[in-house]
């Protein structure tokens with residue numbers, strides 16, 4: 001990497017870009033208050049950290065735009081052992097997060113249409129379709145995505161990523177590191193641990209070659225430390241919802257989780273969550289609930305419905321319903337205790353073997369039951385996500401169990417996290433209304 | 442007898458619109474049912490005129506609207522079909538039941554608890570399988586009047602298996618069966634079986650607790666009643682007015698709210 005290119009990167013990203021984004025944030029912070037149309041009667045004022053969240057995400061994509069001037073780029077799955085790559089100073093892009101951004105701004109149909117036109121089935125996960133569509137057409141709401149120099153996929157979330165990343169590898173003609181994490185039906189056996197550990201070790205020379213750098217163990221430990229701290233803070237933030245009224249709704253969490261997914265391992269991510277925790281504590285001290293008149297508390301299972309986040313948040317809040325816990329946002333916190341800086345390799349193997357989607361339906365049910373007890377929840381909404389089969393499979397039985405064994409009403413809500421063509425608002429509203437009537441609100 | 446009206450329930454469904462008036466003892470004193478029209482407001486206004494003509498002035502009488510079109514009805518309150526059906530069926534049977542409601546474009550199963558509360562429910566997903574629409578499409582294709590479907594299906598002991606529960610696929614399956622010369626009765630029996638099996642799958646998601654009650658337009662079809670009993674191994678009970686359970690429940694809620 002020439003010094004000149006590095007300079008251009010530094011000026012564009014670190015000096016100019018950051019200054020502009022900072023200025024935008026300061027302006028938003030000064031302006032304060034709620035945006036137009038904010039339903040103050042039943043929603044707490046927006047989090048004051050929101051402009052900073054926006055700044056972080058914009059900065060992340062800005063750095064991506066110029067990444068090739070100064071860094072190597074890796075595209076990774078959401079459950080990938082990113083610490084390895086961060087230690088080698090890769091710019092890391094998460095296609096799933098990018099797809100979620102497309103979903104939120106309702107660009108999924110257009111962009112995934114590009115993949116469908118190229119022959120990819122609509123039965124494929126809408127994240128995969130959005131990402132492949134974006135790769136094929138260059139369409140993105142974030143300006144421009146950097147092409148990858150390396151791909152890293154880990155099967156601990158689903159098997160879709162296996163085929164998806166092979167498609168990307170062919171398309172971009174770049175190396176793909178695949179980490180196969182066997183599904184855990186119970187405890188991880190020694191054999192499984194060794195198997196995953198070897199794959200991680202074998203990944204290092206590949207990543208080094210592409211990066212043109214040597215892997216330094218100390219750097220790796222530092223990154224792991226920061227990942228652990230941020231995940232720990234995230235977990236603490238979520239657990240603050242034991243308070244009634246809950247300070248942070250799951251819909252807030254869906255937005256605020258972006259850094260823990262795509263900026264895990266960075267120092268500023270730790271600072272960000274420390275600040276969010278302070279704000280959440282402030283809300284608790286002032287008795288502020290995310291939903292102003294919290295009458296019922298619910299659990300959310302599965303991914304969000306990105307394109308109707310605000311609608312659902314308002315629909316429920318208006319009726320005094322706070323969704324306070326979710327298996328999905330919890331997934332980025334619950335593994336924090338497994339991360340151990342003193343044994344970074346072992347802990348990495350354990351951490352990336354144990355995501356909720358790699359552990360079977362019984363484990364998810366147990367997680368839901370624990371959450372219902374700990375957060376004192378009145379019921380559950382199980383989003384049956386057309387796209388995400390591994391998350392949705394077993395929900396019928398899980399619902400049954402919650403209703404019959406735990407005595408908590410539970411609703412199966414059919415939608416898709418990114419593709420509005422698999423979502424019918426009338427039906428969703430009707431089911432939610434009926435469910436809430438059943439809960440007595 | 443206008444003094445007797447204490448609550449009005451209006452159920453605007455996808456296929457039919459219904460209205461029920463109840464007296465102070467929650468008894469049904471008047472009802473009306475028509476095919477649903479696209480202009481809901483106009484139809485409801487006409488209903489209200491009819492009711493006023495039969496019962497006297499209605500101003501001040503509490504009303505509750507339910508059904509898919511409830512948002513367009515000028516009622517005091519809007520309540521979902523689930524809650525209204527639970528209320529309506531409990532009023533009539535006075536015990537906890539499993540209610541299966543097969544409507545024109547949606548079907549639902551409600552487990553009504555022993556105090557009349559909704560203990561659990563399930564609704565058909567985003568497709569017409571398991572709803573009246575499934576049979577309606579096929580009836581059109583076979584040129585058989587809707588009300589004849591059930592009797593024809595029961596008039597034979599022959600039955601072909603219809604593998605598709607998807608309405609569109611079933612329609613093409615039927616076309617090919619006809620082309621192969623299979624008797625209409627056997628096809629219809631198979632279609633009713635497919636629909637009922639789909640409904641039974643929905644019943645399973647909420648759990649079947651006797652007694653089993655069938656309401657909605659589907660209850661007017663004898664083949665659905667018989668096959669539902671066969672598939673569940675349970676007696677199927679019908680309300681006095683199977684299509685009015687929701688509207689009746691709505692009227693009862695209006696009455697209760699008035700009493701509050």
Ligand code: SF4
Nearest residue numbers: 125127157158160388
């Ligand atoms: S199938 Fe589910 S886990 Fe896999 S990429 Fe899609 S949303 Fe993620």
